[in-house]
Amino acid sequence: MIADRAAPPGPMPVAPAGRRGGTSGLLLAAALVGLVQLWTIFQTSPAVWHDFAQDYIAIQEALAGRDPYAQQNARLGELFNMPPPKEGPAYSFHPPTTLVFFVPFATLDYRAAFVAWGIVNLLSLWAIVHLTARLIRRPAAPLASFGLALGLVAVWPVRENFVEGQLNVPVTAGIVACWYWLSTGRSMLAGVALAAAVALKPLAGLFVLYALWRREWRLLFASAVAIGALAVGGLWLAGIDGTHTYVTTAYPLHAALWPGYWDNASPQGLFTRLFGDGAGRNVWRRPPYPAPGLSTALTIATWVLVVGLLFWRIGRRRAGGDRLNLDFAGLGATMLLVTPIIWPHYFVVLVAPVAVFVHALVRRRQWPWVGVLAVSLAVLWVPRDWWPARSMGTIQLLPLLAVYAVALACLWRHPIAAEVASSRQLRPGPPVAPDQSPFLQAAASVPSRVASLSLSDRAHTATPESAHVARTP
Numbered sequence: 306m307i308a309d310r311a312a313p314p315g316p317m318p319v320a321p322a323g324r325r326g327g328t329s330g331l332l333l334a335a336a337l338v339g340l341v342q343l344w345t346i347f348q349t350s351p352a353v354w355h356d357f358a359q360d361y362i363a364i365q366e367a368l369a370g371r372d373p374y375a376q377q378n379a380r381l382g383e384l385f386n387m388p389p390p391k392e393g394p395a396y397s398f399h400p401p402t403t404l405v406f407f408v409p410f411a412t413l414d415y416r417a418a419f420v421a422w423g424i425v426n427l428l429s430l431w432a433i434v435h436l437t438a439r440l441i442r443r444p445a446a447p448l449a450s451f452g453l454a455l456g457l458v459a460v461w462p463v464r465e466n467f468v469e470g471q472l473n474v475p476v477t478a479g480i481v482a483c484w485y486w487l488s489t490g491r492s493m494l495a496g497v498a499l500a501a502a503v504a505l506k507p508l509a510g511l512f513v514l515y516a517l518w519r520r521e522w523r524l525l526f527a528s529a530v531a532i533g534a535l536a537v538g539g540l541w542l543a544g545i546d547g548t549h550t551y552v553t554t555a556y557p558l559h560a561a562l563w564p565g566y567w568d569n570a571s572p573q574g575l576f577t578r579l580f581g582d583g584a585g586r587n588v589w590r591r592p593p594y595p596a597p598g599l600s601t602a603l604t605i606a607t608w609v610l611v612v613g614l615l616f617w618r619i620g621r622r623r624a625g626g627d628r629l630n631l632d633f634a635g636l637g638a639t640m641l642l643v644t645p646i647i648w649p650h651y652f653v654v655l656v657a658p659v660a661v662f663v664h665a666l667v668r669r670r671q672w673p674w675v676g677v678l679a680v681s682l683a684v685l686w687v688p689r690d691w692w693p694a695r696s697m698g699t700i701q702l703l704p705l706l707a708v709y710a711v712a713l714a715c716l717w718r719h720p721i722a723a724e725v726a727s728s729r730q731l732r733p734g735p736p737v738a739p740d741q742s743p744f745l746q747a748a749a750s751v752p753s754r755v756a757s758l759s760l761s762d763r764a765h766t767a768t769p770e771s772a773h774v775a776r777t778p
Contacts, residue, residue, distance in 0.1 A: 332449065335456025342459050346467045347423060351416040354385055357470025361418055363397035364407040367542040373397060373404060374543065374550035384415055396555040401539035401548060402504035402532070403472070408542075422470050429478035430454040430463070430653075436485045437657040440630055441664045461688045462652035469650060476502045477654045480509055484633040484657075487524065488625070496527025503528070504535040508651070511612070511640045515632070518616055519623060563646050565589050568689065570701035571647040572607045576600035578699070590695075608643045611709060615639050618716040631665060634658035635712040641705050649701070652685050655708065662708075665715050674714050681707040 362380045363373035374397055382389035410418040434457070435450035445453070457463045466474050479502030486495035499516070502509040516524050540548055563569060565577035565587035577600050581587050585597035619632050637658040641647050659682065666675045681704035689697055 332452045332456065335459065336452035337455075339455035339458035342464055343423070343427070343455070343467060346464070347420050350468050350470070351419040352385070354381060354387075354390070355469045357419055357422060358384060358415075359395070359397040360399060360403065360407050360470075360472075361410065361415060363399075364404050364411045364542070367404055367544070367547065368408070368411050370544075372544070372547045372550055373401075374547050374555045394558070396558060397551075398555055398559040399472070400504075400507070400556075401543040401551060402535045403506075403539070404542040405535050405538040406475075406505060419470055423467050426467055426471075426474040427454065427458070429474045430457060430656075432478045433474070433481050433656055436481050437660050440485060440488060441660060443664070457656065461686055462649040463656070465648075465650035466653055471650050472505050473508075473651055473653050476505045476509055477656070478502075479505065480512060480633070480637070480654070481657050483512065483524075484629070487521070488629055492521060492523035493527040495521075496524040496529075497531045499524065500528040500531030500535065504532055504539075508640065508644055508654075511636055511643060512633075514612070515616075515619075515636055518619070518621065520621075560645070562588060565592075566698070567695040568648060568698045569646050570641075570649075570698040570705060571644055572642060572702065573600065573604040573645045574647070574698050575702055576603045604645075611639055611642050614713060615716075618713055627665070630661045631712075631715050634661035635716055638705075638708045638712040642709060647698075647701075647705070649685075649689065649697075655682075655685075658708075658712070662711050662715055666711075671714070674711055677707050678711050680704070681711075 358381060359377065362377050362384070366375070366380075367373040377395040377397065378389040378391075381387075381395055410421060413421060431447075431451050431454040434454045435445060435447065438445040438450060458467060463474075465471070479498045482498035483495045483502065486492070486498060496516075499509065499512055503513065513525070513528065516528070543551065561582065564571070564573050565582065566574070566589055567578070569577075577587055577592070578590075579592055580594050580596040580600040580603075581592040583598055583601045585592070585595040585599075615635050619635065624632050634657065637654050640654060641651060644651070659678065662678055663675065666672075666678070684704040685701060692700065
């Protein structure tokens, strides 16, 4: 049975020195590969028209007193020393609240601003890795976390964020920071972090719904105040004309143009390619089964189904410890299914959920689900050029649904002992010696722990990060 008292604190499992050295070597090799990739990106991407250009031009236009959501074709031609693009009108599609975050980059030339934003992305990725490791009780030394973050740059969907100068890594960092501060009982800070993520991209709005579901009123209050302040700043920068252009022109064009594109891996993308949009049309190709309104109905039904199933498994009781980890991981997996447009660089939001799922599934010895997760990630990592023409988005939706199924599987089972006893309050762990990183020790000891998993292993020796319980015969 499960004892009703906590086991005395004990040390983290220590891997043999040889395995620690091997893990450190693999981490160093991955970091070097990522560093080379990042250096190449910083050398080449600023000379090419990428997504970062829309935010850079928008903030410069806003600070000059002009409409930041006017067509950018002429400015793009000037910026990249090329004829203005003629494929169609180019706009900034990000909301006015995004403008606030780009004010520090407006005075830099484009290359310097692109590199500076890339550094922000790298630091955000480091924060994701470092905080997630602490939340799953495998704390890493800052240098080890940074090395793993560099290694992740070499993973194609993550790399695309740096190539394009996208916003998804800071958005994910805001979500993980919200999760971490909520786990440590600092709801107000969690609310501010969530507000920053939503202000950058409404992609994170599902977490606001979760806070309402769980009645996290302090978090919601802080989020409302912070998002209100960011909205005021964004509307002031955009001005009346800019806000009107965004609402009536820029965003509607984006919403009509991109859902049916072949790379869009969302359920809405699939339904739009099959049945057309609300009017039965797809600007990229005539749908094989045009049916006005059907894609909209199926999209809404899908959103209600996946969110309803998730929230049913989450329940209304306030969670803490491992259960809260699984809640946020499940939300991260579901978020990609209720977003109208999902490009490969959005998959960075799965970094933290995957770590939580693996941590839970290995402890429960649910190896089939580990296999499902591994195959899904392998498919999602395949670069765009390797896919047959016009197939990537449709195929990638399948592994996204599989990851969602893994999330439900992790939430479906009754909590294991450590999840029952975990406190809502996470306390900072002891200082980590540079040559004794618990994260590296734990990573190196996984094979031996899996091979010799026993009842005492499943009891999980307690650490300062959480209160675990002992098992008795």
